[in-house]
Structure formats: structure tokens, C-alpha cells
Amino acid sequence: MGGGGSKCTKQDHIDAKPSVDMNVGITVAGSQGCKECTLTFSQQNTASAVTVTRKVNTLIIRPFSPFTVTFNGQQAAFTELRLLHPGPLRVEGVQADAALQCIDEHNALMLIIPLASSSGGTGSGFGFLNAISANLDAATSAGLGIVNKDTSEYEQITVNTGQDWSITNLVAETDPYFTWVNSELVQYVRLDLPCDRYLGWKSTPGAQVIYFQNPVKVSSADIDKLNATVGAVLPTDVLSTVTNPLYVAGTPRGCSPELPKLNPPSIHMDSKFLEFLSYFVSICCILLGVVGAIAFLNSGGLKWFGDGLIRLWKRGEGRA
Numbered sequence: 001m002g003g004g005g006s007k008c009t010k011q012d013h014i015d016a017k018p019s020v021d022m023n024v025g026i027t028v029a030g031s032q033g034c035k036e037c038t039l040t041f042s043q044q045n046t047a048s049a050v051t052v053t054r055k056v057n058t059l060i061i062r063p064f065s066p067f068t069v070t071f072n073g074q075q076a077a078f079t080e081l082r083l084l085h086p087g088p089l090r091v092e093g094v095q096a097d098a099a100l101q102c103i104d105e106h107n108a109l110m111l112i113i114p115l116a117s118s119s120g121g122t123g124s125g126f127g128f129l130n131a132i133s134a135n136l137d138a139a140t141s142a143g144l145g146i147v148n149k150d151t152s153e154y155e156q157i158t159v160n161t162g163q164d165w166s167i168t169n170l171v172a173e174t175d176p177y178f179t180w181v182n183s184e185l186v187q188y189v190r191l192d193l194p195c196d197r198y199l200g201w202k203s204t205p206g207a208q209v210i211y212f213q214n215p216v217k218v219s220s221a222d223i224d225k226l227n228a229t230v231g232a233v234l235p236t237d238v239l240s241t242v243t244n245p246l247y248v249a250g251t252p253r254g255c256s257p258e259l260p261k262l263n264p265p266s267i268h269m270d271s272k273f274l275e276f277l278s279y280f281v282s283i284c285c286i287l288l289g290v291v292g293a294i295a296f297l298n299s300g301g302l303k304w305f306g307d308g309l310i311r312l313w314k315r316g317e318g319r320a
Contacts, residue, residue: 008195015200020242025090026178034246039173042068048163054144054154057231059083076109078102085227087114088238096215097223110207117220124169125216131161133222136229145229176213176250182206184240
């Protein structure tokens, strides 16, 4: 007879997936603040002409000269912009009507600008999108509505946008935004015991996403034309997951950071300090008096004083 060890059925314990529900979207309250996030645009980057083509339900825009941006010291060049409908993610429960997705040539940085339709206005967003939508036509291949019957592919057209056409017309480095890494989450074994196995999640490499909080207002007619020409895009075709989002509040445009109000220092003197100060001043006065007397004597002042007294005495006797 022999003793046997206890037997158990191995169980898996899977950690909760640390990602944001894509159906809910991102919120300020559900994000952590980022004090070290720094975003800067090159103000000289403009494009006077771009090429536009289509891939499935997305417009592909390629500026003749790429737009550059620097995030946390790393510079990226946006060689491709994607115009899609609707916005791929809700922000504070609101989904934008469209979005401009900027893609880095090395897939290291992705910048997404939400767009909201407006019935009136003349802001920079109106001119930005209008330059593209004016060339769209859902019924023709030249308008990217259908494929070219000879090539069975979407055509590529050139659009003159004007020399001031740039993403800096839409957003500024002081605007609020969310940021995270766009990567897939895969399971891994973080602890393996005889009867229990613990599975966690880790991220695969991906692009750093910068998703601006406030949508840019554009013409509702341009949004309608975009939708009629290319249709809608599924959010999962744009973003993989949202994990540990960070939030940068930014600075309102036209406002400089408020300087802290400084109160002048107050000096509090207690009774002991005042007593010591009075004693110190008295000693200083006595010392000054002694020094003055010594100087007076050394300079012949005593003889002068004595002679003066004798003269006064003699005058008194003469009058008597």
C-alpha cells in the first residue's frame, strides 16, 4: 500500500481585460492625467495640393509634402490622411459625425480629429473639408463614387487645396486630447501552479494615438456628401483597443496660463523678539555715544569747552 498525493483539476483564472468598452467610449473621468505629454505642430507645414483616392469606405488623402508633428520629443511625418464617417469612438458619450485620421509613415503615431456637422459658419474646418468634398460625386469614378470600369479600381484625383491648407487649421497643440497605445491585447500566463493557472493581458506594439476631445465644426452638406459617396466605417476597422487612456486638458485658445497669485510675506514679531530688539538698539546708542565722546575729546573739544566756560564767567563778573 502506498500513499498518494492529493489530486486536483487545474483551473484557469483570467484577469479582467484592461480596456475601454468601445461601445461606451472614452471619458475624462475614466482617464488618468498626463503631466508629461507634450505635443507640438510645425506651423510652416501647409499643402497647396493633395491626391485623393478611396479604399473601401474611406477617403485616402496624401499631401504632396507631409505634415510633421512632435510628441514627447519624437517627430512623426503624416504622409497619409484618412477621411471617414462617422467618428470611430465616442467622447463623453457623443459620437462625432466624421473624423480625420492622420497616419505616420512608420505607424508610430496616429492623430484623430473628430468632425461635427454644422448648418452655418465660416471657420477653418469648413474650408478644409469643402476643398475635398467639392470633388466628390457618388455616381462617377472621377468623383470616387464608383470604381473605374477599365481598371476595376478607384481613381486617384488631384485636388488644389490652397496654400494655407493644413491640419493646424483644425487643431492646435493647446487643445485637449486623449492618448493611448493602439495595440492588441493578448493573453499570457503570469503564474502557473499545480492546481491553478493565472492568465493576464499584455499589449502588443502599436501606434501612439492622440484623439482630440472637441470636434471641429464643418459643413453639414460636406458631411452628407462624404456619407453618400463612401458610406460608413466600422470603429473596429480604425482602432484596435483603448487601454489605459491618458488625458491632457490643454489651454483654452487665446488664453495664457494663469499665473499664481502671490501673497506678500508677513513678518510676525512676538513680545520676546521686540524686547530683544529694544535692548539691542539701546546698546547700540550707548556705544555710539561713547565713540562720539572719545572723538570729541581727541579733537580738542574739551579745551574748547573749558575756554568757553571761562569767557562766560569773566563776562558775568564784568557786568557785576
